[in-house]
Amino acid sequence: MERARPRSSPPLVSRTTAVDEPAFAAVFDALPSPRTTWSAPDDALVVGGGAAATLTAEGDDRFAAIRDAATELFESGDVHAGTEAARPRVFGGFAFHEGACDGDPWGPFPEARFVLPRVQLTVADNGAWLTVNAVGADADASAVEDRLAREVERFDTLDRHDSGDAAGSRPPRPGIRESRRTTSREAWRDSVGAAVDRIRDGDLQKVVLAQALEADLAADFPRAPTLERLAEKYPDCHRYWFEPAAGESAFFGATPERLVSLRGRTVETDALAGTTGRGETPSEDEWLAEELLDDEKNVHEHELVAETVRDQLEPFAASISAADRRVRRLATVQHLHTPITAELDADRHVLELVEALHPTPAVGGLLPDRALATIRETEPFDRGWYAAPVGWIDAAGNGAFAVAIRSAVASRRRATLFAGVGVVSDSDPDREWDEVQLKYRPILDELERDGAGGSADS
Numbered sequence: 001m002e003r004a005r006p007r008s009s010p011p012l013v014s015r016t017t018a019v020d021e022p023a024f025a026a027v028f029d030a031l032p033s034p035r036t037t038w039s040a041p042d043d044a045l046v047v048g049g050g051a052a053a054t055l056t057a058e059g060d061d062r063f064a065a066i067r068d069a070a071t072e073l074f075e076s077g078d079v080h081a082g083t084e085a086a087r088p089r090v091f092g093g094f095a096f097h098e099g100a101c102d103g104d105p106w107g108p109f110p111e112a113r114f115v116l117p118r119v120q121l122t123v124a125d126n127g128a129w130l131t132v133n134a135v136g137a138d139a140d141a142s143a144v145e146d147r148l149a150r151e152v153e154r155f156d157t158l159d160r161h162d163s164g165d166a167a168g169s170r171p172p173r174p175g176i177r178e179s180r181r182t183t184s185r186e187a188w189r190d191s192v193g194a195a196v197d198r199i200r201d202g203d204l205q206k207v208v209l210a211q212a213l214e215a216d217l218a219a220d221f222p223r224a225p226t227l228e229r230l231a232e233k234y235p236d237c238h239r240y241w242f243e244p245a246a247g248e249s250a251f252f253g254a255t256p257e258r259l260v261s262l263r264g265r266t267v268e269t270d271a272l273a274g275t276t277g278r279g280e281t282p283s284e285d286e287w288l289a290e291e292l293l294d295d296e297k298n299v300h301e302h303e304l305v306a307e308t309v310r311d312q313l314e315p316f317a318a319s320i321s322a323a324d325r326r327v328r329r330l331a332t333v334q335h336l337h338t339p340i341t342a343e344l345d346a347d348r349h350v351l352e353l354v355e356a357l358h359p360t361p362a363v364g365g366l367l368p369d370r371a372l373a374t375i376r377e378t379e380p381f382d383r384g385w386y387a388a389p390v391g392w393i394d395a396a397g398n399g400a401f402a403v404a405i406r407s408a409v410a411s412r413r414r415a416t417l418f419a420g421v422g423v424v425s426d427s428d429p430d431r432e433w434d435e436v437q438l439k440y441r442p443i444l445d446e447l448e449r450d451g452a453g454g455s456a457d458s
C-alpha cells in the first residue's frame with residue numbers, strides 16, 4: 001500500500017476561499033486528472049482535480065488499511081476550510097471483493113483507492129468554495145495560498161452558465177456502435193436456475209447475480225455532459241465519478257442506495273431491494289407500487305436485507321430504528337425501501353461500519369460467504385468496484401458511502417455497464433433478465449443516441 005506521506009514530512013495544508021459558482025462542465029473540463037466528483041441529496045457537490053494524496057490498498061484488509069492511511073494523513077492538518085463542507089476529505093471506493101479488479105475493464109483500478117483532491121470546488125447550501133490541498137513536500141502554507149490565488153483567477157474566467165440540453169449547446173449522447181453481453185439468455189437461465197435449486201436445497205437463502213454489457217461508442221464519451229444529465233434525471237441519487245491515476249477510464253454512476261453515513265454517533269442506512277418498473281401514467285405507477293408492496297417474493301427479498309442490515313449494526317449500536325417499508329420511485333424503476341437509523345454506543349470510524357455492512361444482501365446474498373462463492377463461480381466477469389462502497393472519509397472518521405450500482409466504467413470509446421438482481425427461491429429467470437435490463441437504463445439512456453432507444457435490449 002502507498003503511504004499517504006513519510007512520517008517526517010510536513011502536515012496537510014488546506015486553504016479555501018469563497019468563489020462565484022462556475023458551470024459544472026467548465027470546472028470538470030478545467031481540472032486535471034484524476035478527477036473526482038461526488039454529490040448526494042443531503043451532501044454538497046464536490047468536483048476535485050489532481051491528487052494531493054492517494055491512498056491505495058489491496059486484499060481483505062483493505063478497509064482497515066485505508067482507515068489507517070486516512071488517520072495518518074489527517075493526523076496533523078494546517079486547515080483553513082472556511083466552511084464545513086470544504087474541510088479535507090478523501091473520496092474513493094473499494095473493490096466488491098478481493099481479486100475483483102483482476103480482469104478488464106478494471107486494470108487501472110486498485111482494490112481500494114482514495115484521493116485528497118489537489119484542487120476542489122465544493123458547492124454547498126452556503127455557496128461555492130474553492131480549495132487547494134497539499135501534503136508532504138508541497139505542504140507549504142504560503143505556496144498553497146499562492147496556488148489558491150492563481151486558481152481563483154483561473155476559476156473567474158470559467159463559464160458560469162450550464163449549457164443545458166435545451167440551449168442545444170450540450171454535446172449529444174454518443175450512440176452505441178455495437179454491444180456485447182457477458183451473459184447470454186441461455187447462460188442466464190442456467191445460472192439463475194442453478195441458484196434457485198441451491199436455495200430450495202437450503203444451501204443459500206438469496207444471491208444477487210449480475211451481468212455486464214460492453215458497448216462500443218459511436219463518438220467520444222461526453223464526460224461532463226453525461227454527469228450533468230444524470231444529475232438532472234437522478235437528483236435524489238448519489239452520483240459519483242472516479243478516475244484511477246492513469247489512463248482515460250473512469251467509474252461512474254447514479255445510485256439510489258446508501259450503504260451508510262456516519263456523523264458523530266448517528267448512522268443512517270437504507271435497505272433497498274425488491275424492484276418493479278415504472279408505469280406509463282401516474283395511476284399505473286401507483287398500481288405497480290401497490291403491487292410491489294404486497295408482492296410476497298419481493299417483500300421476502302427485501303426483508304432479508306432489512307433484517308441483515310439491522311443485525312450487522314447491532315454490535316455497534318445503542319439504539320436502532322427502522323421506518324416503515326415504502327416504495328422509492330426513480331426515473332426508470334421503483335424499489336422497496338426501508339430507511340434505518342442508529343445511534344452508536346461508542347465513537348467509531350465510518351469504515352468500521354462499511355466493512356461490517358458490505359456486501360449487504362441487496363448486492364451479495366445470504367449467507368454472505370456462500371453467496372459470494374456462488375457469485376464468483378457464476379459470473380463470467382469481474383465486478384471490480386460495481387456494487388461496492390464508494391464515498392468519502394473526513395478527519396473525524398465521519399463519512400458517507402453509497403453502493404455503487406447503476407454504474408459503468410467508461411473510456412473514450414467504450415463503456416462497460418453492470419446490473420444485477422436478487423435471486424430467491426421463487427425467482428423466474430426471464431423476469432429477472434427483464435429486471436437487469438431495466439437496471440441498465442440509467443446509464444444506457446445516456447449512451448444511446450436520442451431516438452435510438454432499446455438498441456442494446458434483449
Ligand SMILES: C=C(O[C@@H]1C=C(C(=O)O)C=C[C@H]1O)C(=O)O
Binds near residue numbers: 257387418439
Ligand atoms: C444489484 C442491483 O440492485 C440491487 C438489487 C435490487 C433487487 O434485486 O430488487 C434492488 C436494488 C439494489 O439493491 C443493481 O442495480 O445492479
